Amino acid sequence: GPVVGPVVNAPEPSTVSTRRGFSPLRDLPALLWLVALVGVVLTHPFVPAPRWLMTHLLLLGAVTHSILVWSQHFADALLHTAPRPGDQRERSVRLALLNGGVTVVVAGVVSARWVVTAVGAAAVAVAVTWHGVALLLQLRRALPARFGTTVRYYVAAAGLLPVGATLGVLMARGLGDRTHVEVMLAHAAVNVLGWMGLSVVGTLVTLWPTMLRTRIAEGTEQAARRALPVLVGAVLLAAGGALLGLRYVAVAGLLAYLAGLALVARPFVDTARRKPPAHYATWSVLAAACWLLGTVAALATGVATAASWDDVHARVEWFAPALAAGFGAQVLLGALSYLVPMAVGRGPAPTRAANTVLDRGGALRVVLVNAGLLVCLLPVPSVVRVLASAQVAAALAAFVPLMLMAARAARKASATVDLERPGARRRGPAPVAGQRPPGQVTGLAVTGLALVVLAVAAGVAVDPSALAGATASASAAAGAAPTGRTTDVVVRAANMRFTPSTVQVPAGNRLVIDLRNTDTGDVHDLVLDTGDDTGRLAPGESARLDVGVVGRDIEGWCSVVGHRQMGMVVHLHVTDPGAEPGAEPGPGFTPHDAVLPPVAKGRVHRRTLTVSDIDREVAPGVTQRLWTYNKTAPGPILHGRIGDEFVIRLVNDAGMGHSVDFHAGTLAPDRPMRTIAPGGSLVYRFRATRAGIWMYHCSSMPMSAHIANGMFGAVVIDPPGLDPVDRSYVLIQSELYLGPQGAEVDTAKLAADKPDAVVFNGYANQYDHAPLHAEAGKRVRLWVLDAGPNRATSFHVVGGQLDTVYAEGAYLLRHSGAGSGGSQALALQPAQGGFVELTFPQPGHYPFLSHVMVDAERGAHGVFDVTR
Secondary structure, three states: OOOOOOOOOOOOHHHOOOOOOOOHHHHOHHHHHHHHHHHHHHHHHHOOOHHHHHHHHHHHHHHHHHHHHHHHHHHHHHOOOOOOOOHHHHHHHHHHHHHHHHHHHHHHHHOOOHHHHHHHHHHHHHHHHHHHHHHHHHHHHOOOOOOHHHHHHHHHHHHHHHHHHHHHHHHHHOOOHHHHHHHHHHHHHHHHHHHHHHHHHHHHHHHHHHHHOOOOOOOHHHHHHHHHHHHHHHHHHHHHHHHOOOHHHHHHHHHHHHHHHHHHHHHHHHHHHHOOOOOHHHHHHHHHHHHHHHHHHHHHHHHHHOOOHHHHHHHHHHHHHHHHHHHHHHHHHHHHHHHHHHHHOOOHHHHHHHHHHHOOOHHHHHHHHHHHHHHHHOOOOHHHHHHHHHHHHHHHHOHHHHHHHHHHHHHHHHHHHHHOOOOOOOOOOOOOOOOOOHHHHHHHHHHHHHHHHHHHHHHHHHOHHHHHHHOOOOOOOOOOOOOOOEEEEEEEEEOOEEEOOEEEEEOOOEEEEEEEEOOOOOOEOOEEOOOOEOOOEOOOOEEEEEEEEOOOOEEEEOOOOOOOOOOOEEEEEEEOOOOOOOOOOOOOOOOOOOEOOOOOOOOEEEEEEEEEEEEEEEEOOEEEEEEEEOOEOOOOOEEEEOOOEEEEEEEEOOOOOEOOEEOOOOOOOOOOOOOEOOOOEEEEEEEOOOOEEEEEEOOOOOHHHHHHOOOEEEEEEEOOOOOOOOEEEEEEEEEEOOOOOOOOOOHHHHHOOOOOEEEEOOEOOHHHHOOEEEEOOOEEEEEEEEEEOOOOEEEEEOOOOEOEEEEOOEEEEOOOOOOOOOEOOEEEOOOEEEEEEEEOOOOEEEEEEEOOHHHHHOOOEEEEEEEO
């Protein structure tokens, strides 16, 4: 049976006789996951998805493995049962399946392959479900036990994790923006509050008084029994409300979870009052419990007061470090600091030796972690957050070397005890765990607090923002005559960059900058060399900066220490006040390549389309924030033949949800054309069965805005028997509805069908500035697609006659020699396409344009430079 301490009326599961010797599969993985976590923390700027990795290496790796190991041993002790033949083998298989699954999940997320993630998540779910079923069967076999409620907590928790794993796979596969937020909140509720929270609460019912070496408080078992259905129901309510998009139902679930915690909090507090914590293990667990209560309360408040689901997303991400480091890491390290010495020590002396090592600097480490986390959650300057988070990471990471040192100390103590047996030579006294003097403990705590205060003071002291107002200012106007016009521009600050990083301002215009801090963690500002300053903005905040009349180039930067050096600069470039779509491009202008690419070898064409937000000049002096496939607008041209298969991997590296719709294929749109969230991906397969030039585009709503802001391209499928020509070009007509300089599409202009420019291949009049080449007497084929989203075209070549016209899959006219008929234009509605062929009779310059003349004058115009 279990061993009961002299002043404890609850069994000590950690001393059960089933835990003998060292087992690598049981004892190493938690430590290895923590080592991997430390590695990611140190290298996070260079690894993909660092926040996700840090959270899941801790919670899914180290914590989940520890729950499976220790909940099984607690169940053995609390139910007074010993493993049956074959049980140890099954437990080892479960642990191997769990850790293998976690490894595969990590690999799937890092490689952005959701199928791999799904396989790993399935393995994790199977391992945990198997564990829960084994505990349930063990509970039914056992005699009635006083602390059987703890095992019921484990069974309930194990039933929830597969649900959370499924939600995680859905996020990895890709969801729409709002759906992603809803599923993310449900995923956190089920996995953190359900799987992890229930396991911790159930364990602390008996482990907390055991750690404090005191008797269990009166009424603890009854409180735990009453709290279990409340906590399970609260998790389901919070997750269900989130999945249904019912924000206040989710809030009600979070509040109900707090009520369940309150039921078990009273005996927890009574026990601590009777025997206050005195070592690192108990301080850490107590701090973790406080973070759980505080974070759930703050999250409920944040979700309830959020203006939209976008705000919910930001607030869930904001509190993630508190749940992971404050609750998850501290409860894990605190519990292991108490349990591991009993596991590695064989006898009182080795156990005390290991305890002594793991308790080193306990008060210092606890204060650094908790005070540092509080600082990190405040809207402090970046350098302060960096210093405080480094202290938190160092204090938590100290557990890894201390754990290794504790194991070594236990072994040495065991050797000393063995030598003290009759006939053995004594090599030294057996180490004992000494009680630190109260003054020493207080001194360590004060030292930790002082280090955090020092980090704050150092960060503020070296921050140059206070000097911004003293910077000598220079006039922005520089004598330029006011034009009476205003240039409004939206600048976003995130990921150590301003977007756009270059802003074009016509000389004499008044400039107004709308700065938005879209970062998830850092504070930013914008300081100009004129002395103008937005002031510090916390994540989610914005400010308007009226620069006044601008007549010279201006430099701007973020004044948070180190941010300017890391690339947070913006260039305000003054252009000719008459700059408009018909003006000359700047010296860095490169035209969009209109040449039709050749058909790739093979019958299966594999391409990756990566969605990106980029700042791109769309007309001389006019920059817009475009949404693009592979950083071009239009996107890449795909070229194939009838019967070819296209395998397209869509990766969303942009800041919002996007999708793709290929007109060249026929298939149900439900799955391949779905919107995927930032960071998501999907694979789109289709077979080309009909010839023509087919549009592809983003089909996320509002579709018109996504197309108008650059998300379109063409697939060219050659008709059988297509005659060879000297040159083939692709011209895609689209419209520009310009927002402020550096901003996205103006949806009001779009809805009113009032384009600022109509263009070929994404740039106004670009082939006037960089004409397309042809040779006199040689045949030229022009594939033409009208991408819209609204304007039709009548494609015409001035000075030429079309002898072949192919529109929407059929020849309207085909060259048959001298004296045959001809055509003067190819008429297309939006999303229609075809090609025309002609031969230029002599050298010269032949304009091509949309014969909807107002659109030709808006930029749908170019020139052929025909040579001999």
